[in-house]
Amino acid sequence: MDKCSVVLANKLLMRNGTDSSLDLWSRTDVQTCTTWGAPIVWDGMFDPGLYDRVHRRKNSSVALTVFAVGRYLDAYLGAFLNSSERHFMVGLPVTYYVFTDEPEKVLRLALALGRRMRVVKVERHSRWQDISMMRMKTIADTIKSDIRHHATHVFCFDVDQYFGGRFGSEALAESVALLHAYYYRSPKCLYTYERNPKSKAYMVTGDFYYHAAVFGGSWHNVKAMAEACYKDIMEDKENNVEARWHDESHLNKYLWLHKPSKVLSPEYCWDNLTGNSSDIRVGRLLWATKQYHTLRIS
Ligand code: 5GW
Ligand code: MN
Secondary structure, eight states: OOHHHHHHHHHHHHTTGGGGGOOTTSOSSSOOBOTTSOBEEOTTSSOHHHHHHHHHHTTOOEEEEEEOOTTHIIIIIHHHHHHHHHHBSTTSOEEEEEEESOGGGSOOOOOOTTEEEEEEEOOOOSSHHHHHHTHHHHHHHHIIIIIHHHOSEEEEEOSSEEEOSOBOGGGOSSEEEEEOTTTTTSOGGGOOOBOOTTSTTBOSOOSOOEEEEEEEEEHHHHHHHHHHHHHHHHHHHHTTOOOTTTHHHHHHHHHHHSOOSEEEOGGGSBOGGGOOOTTOSOOSEEEOOOOHHHHOOO
């Protein structure tokens, strides 16, 4: 990026308050800003204390949604929640929304002050593709009925991961998307967008390949995102098509049409099996080992 685009980007960022403090030049080894002026957050670019002070002053609060249906509860939920107590939005009010088909099996963790948990029963869809896709409807419904009265921001997570470093208020913005660890340095022709024109997720080109394991934003924007994806998923069902990567394909389409105001680097969802990369100075959220052979029997 040339100097002129950085000046323009900084001007755009000014509107985002604290984000104007981001030092886009502190990392010259990676892309720190999108073409539309949204910051891409990497370690070294931000002052964590400043973000925390600003968000405490603004009374920001965060709802975290996570689904643990069927065997994913035993396999992943404990490590996810324990690690999020140590690393996720520490110092801000946080409400966990755990969606599961077996609420009685959810461990009652001792949560830090200002943090609480709601366990919500959901149906267990027989197809795993539906377990994944139907999250969008549950998220939208819960924001409408509950979350919007209790939190300014929402972050939605896959459960098969654990926090390994700060995942803090620097990640908050109006709409937030995550660069997929496998594709952030790939040429666009390798992005696995939906290529079937019959699907609502169909796209020829895009900005990035985003990972649906993490997305967030203001409750208002996350509700809009989840509602739009759900609507397109249902339209595909009526037309007997299913996008290649399910909810992720629809999320990528939505984020191409509605650019996120902040992009998280793959530090915010890194796969250690990809090996070490000098780009990644801290693994803030890490993929848990996939147990497909035992978990994916249907
Ligand atoms: C089970 C088998 C195959 C695919 C998904 C599931 C599954 C997913 C499940 O049985 N229970 C469940 O709660 N999920 C939720 O959907 C979890 O929150 C999970 O993290 C999310 C997405 O499914 P993943 O993590 O298996 O998908 P990928 O894209 O990370 O492989
Ligand atoms: Mn996952």
